[in-house]
Amino acid sequence: MNCADMEPLVLLQDSGEISEAQKQELVKHLSACSACRQQNTDLAFLRKTLSDGAQNLPEPSQQILAHIRTAAQHRYSPKMSIWTRPWPIALAAAASLALCLTSLRFFVSSSSVISTRSTQSKDAIEIIPLIAMITGTESIQLTMEGNETDLTVLANELLRLQDMTLEWPKEKMDTPTLPEDYQPTTLLWNNIRGPQPERCG
């Protein structure tokens, strides 16, 4: 075998994917070929250079790390009441909610049940979980006229809040599934994470 045949073996050796037979062949070749030995050394040099260079790369900001941690907590930890959050955040959320409610056709039918007849399902998706969080509502009765996709997204948004229950028109859908590309809405996440919402405030 010539040097060209050995080059891939040097790489496979480096990645730990080399077979025993290939390894023996490579060892034999390296003992007699300084050019291929040099390739091996070059690989180690490049790895070290990349590693050294990475020390000079910037790191993710503390704010981003905090956002990720908040999302992580939100996903698997029990619901944190809005009243246990810092007051400025609670007040900001409540104020923005009040503003939103004046422009959307939602209403709170009782202290424990939220209903909406809004056809603005996109807005409903954003605002209902927020209302529920702020009021501590445990159950949401959905009377919204919306299409199944919107209902699915809403249902999942609520399920993300873990300890909420959702009543939705059973004839419309069975078990909701989260769309692959679904992202938490900006308004909802802004309120959960802290900064005041820009859209409604």
Place this chain on the structure above:
Amino acid sequence: MSSVMQLEQDKKRNSELEVSDEKLISLYVQGDIKALDELIVRYKKPLYSFLWRLTESGSDVDELFQETWLRVIRKSADFEQNRFKGWIFKIAYHLVIDWSRTKRGHLSLDRTSEYADGLQTLADTLPAPGLGPDDHAANGDIQKAISQALACLPAEQKEVFVLRMDANMSFKDIAELQKISINTALARMQYALKTMRKLLGPLREDSERTL
């Protein structure tokens, strides 16, 4: 016992005591938030470097980094693979691919359509810019040299190079990720190494001179 041997034994013991990534993600799914925190600490640097080298775009890197973790969080309950490391870098890689589709579109040296397998590009037809020792002496910045060299690689080669060297992925995983054969992945890596050796060679000469 020599101090070197002691150090080796300590290292081995520590790695045995260290909780695996896979265990951490499973603990997180069971509600242990600190387990995910530990994963973030472990992967903060390598993941960010990986994204940075593939995109070279500061503000987008932040977004991609955050989105990678949000997807990990969202899909954590479905994690069934053998290795967390391969999984998180795959998520990041797919995000970079989506990102690059929206960013590319201009004629670049990455263009490989005229050549088979992305092994040869327009860059190959031009004289290598090289990075003279003076360049390094002037800026003294290894990372800058690496960035310049990586920028000369065709996208497909750069991806294989970064996936292998930064993310430490196997060629089998890289081939699977790029939907190519292992031989093509190896060939792309060989071409990438050839270019990187040529462009970063002066850096090596610098370091050898200082020794």
